[in-house]
Amino acid sequence: MWTTLLLIAVSLALGLAAWLLFLWAVKSDQYDDVERPKHRMLDDDPEDRER
């Protein structure tokens, strides 16, 4: 019985940790712009200086 309970507790704790990480990511705007960053490396230098 206690092994099952332990495993349940572990799985819930892992899920909770992942959820908290997700919460942090959303709150710190990590998902705000998923388009721009992947194109940024293609920008020429002059455009970079402008920003």
Next chain:
Amino acid sequence: MAVCAHCLLEMPEESATRETIDGKETTFCCPGCRAIHGLLRSEGLTRFYARRHGWTPGPPESARVPLDAFDGAVRTSGRQAEADLVLSGIRCASCVWLIERYLGGRPGILSTRVNFATGRARVSWNPSETGIGDVVLAIRALGYTPYPPDALPVGDALRRETSDLLLRFGTAAFLSMQVMLFTAGLYAGYFQGIDARYEQLFRWLCFLLATPVVFYSGAPFFRGALRGARHGTFGMDALVFLGAFSAYGYSVVSLFLGGEVYFDTATMILTLILLGRYIEAGARSRAADGISRLVRLAPVMARKAVSGGGAVDVPVASLAPGDLVEIVPGERMPVDGIVIEGNSEADESLLTGESAPVSRVPGDPVVAGSLNGTGSLLVRVVRTGGETVLSRVVQAVEEAQARKAPIQRVADRVVRFFVPAILLIAAGTVFLGLHGGSLPRAALMAGISVLVIACPCALGLATPLAVLVGTTSAQARGILVRGGDVIEQASGVRCVLFDKTGTLTLGRPRLTDVEGVGIGREDALRLAASLEASSEHAIGRAIADALPASRRLPVRGFRAHPGEGIEGEIDGVRYLLGRPELLERFGVAVDGEASRAYAAHSVARRTAVLLSDGSRPLAVLATEDTLRPEAAGAVSLLRASGIAVAMVTGDDPGVAARVAGETGIANLRARVTPEGKREEVRRARERFGPVLVVGDGVNDAPALAEADVGVAMGRGTGLAIHSAGATLMTEDLLRIPAFLALSRATMRVIRQNLFWAFSYNLVAIPLAVAGKLHPIAAAAFMAGSSLVVVGNSLRLGRGGR
């Protein structure tokens, strides 16, 4: 519970603010709402409350932006001032009605237009009677929050909505994964046997995990269902909510009184549908970014020439017709005007679609937003602000978008009748059960089980899932689609209208012909390409690019003659390269073979330049805008599937006819203005049916917005992309017939899904009403029907890329 008369917020009786109106006691949630209600009454606008159909304006937001931050948004021209504002808090068409009516009735306000889709308002007023401060305060008094267009990009409110959806979806996803884990254990236990202690533990864990999903992640559906119920209609929200909540409610009752639990059903349907909503909201907020970028196309500052020489930097908004402004090389024109002094060329491709820069000498008009070339100009202001050609094009786009009828989704039409029917059947089951002598609890459970069986996943997923897979699969094929409605519209397209420049053609000139007059072709090309190596002109670059940089000769004393050509020295010889006028100005007679070749190119609508060593013409070089290699293939594919194809361009008939001939397009209209293109779309719709427009420039934007489906080229201007429902990321025209085929396939899959979901209901509901459906059979039924729908939808994703 008391309900606020303005925002319909429910609150405890003791916290309500009260007022006696017309002898009746009315309650409000806060003094703000009371003030707004009073304001509407005094303005005779109480019809708002009758019009809003259960939509609520919400409690007023506090104003955070200081009034002077709005000054920059004002454009004054003569006796009229105008400002664009971004409004937060607009939730429905009656909000738009309210703001327009209220502002329109105030002294000094000339006109108010609110775009519901973008949440932007354009207000114009008489500056001698009122000011921007009054406008802002009036809008705030209504309970909406105005922002200056720069302080809060249009996308911001949408972005907040997107991140809210993401939080709800993420939470639902994490929790439903855990729920599935324990549910799997319960199912295994059903067949293999399970210790009652474990069974009870797993059920409670499922309950604990599912509760936040239903009440937090499911809240938007609950609110949507409530709004719909007040309105008397039932949409997707109601269906999803009913499905999830009845499964949850049934399971909670079973938890205490015994019976099967279906927590997994409740969480899974919410998770999957939230995912679809999140992706859709993301696409919408990306599209909305386009317009904020466009507003910055015309500069905000200009150099105004003052009497007695010199110039000062002033805001464009302060310029009046008749003022003189200086424009330096490479700057964008701040206003529409007439060139007084100077010699340059202007790149107006943004507005006219014409790829080659046009020469601008005194007396020529220039338009705001176009790019000045290599010379300085002195321009007399003719039109500023909302009067410029650029602004009129933007206005045309917004009008077309605001006017477009909202598109009803296929599923919504079905669901509107389905949900009330299911509710009636469930109520009937409870009623019959009680009449037939069942215990009240048994009768109620039978009723709920009808809801659980009838409403869940399959029908709720049928449309969103197919649309989701259809959009992502379109994206994998290089087409960014803004929403499910675009796919629905595209499936019925009967006619495709192409723009020419930048759409059927590459939009940049390419060297096609070199003819030596007295010297060899190779030598002529080598000289010309070397001379043009440092040219900034589009035609110059086309010539320079025709020769590898390593083979170019060193050039000294390079000089550009704006609008005419260039000169430079190679091996001690001074060469001229440009229009015949340049050569003649330097005393070179253009006659004989060179003159004939030049004339021939002009007739064929190619842009030609002449090379000379200062004494005689040496060569004629011709450039033209080349056709996209796949253009003809795409046109014939479209025609093969029975779709009419036509071309509309602002260019002159000669070039248009050549391009039309090469691509096999029979219908063409040349020299069409941006507004004219919109008219052409309407005409095509009357003749053929739903129209798809492909374009890239600002000049195409009104047509893109007017069309049933607008497709913008990926490298097109921000406005074109904003106006279009879809964007061609790879600029491959063959993707257009592919997209049309995909959207037809998506609609087919939606119809199949609805058919499956309905047939499942037809079998399962009678059994559930009769109380003959075994719980595990019900679970299998539900999972099975969902799997059919999911699997069928996923077929759309095959063969992508």
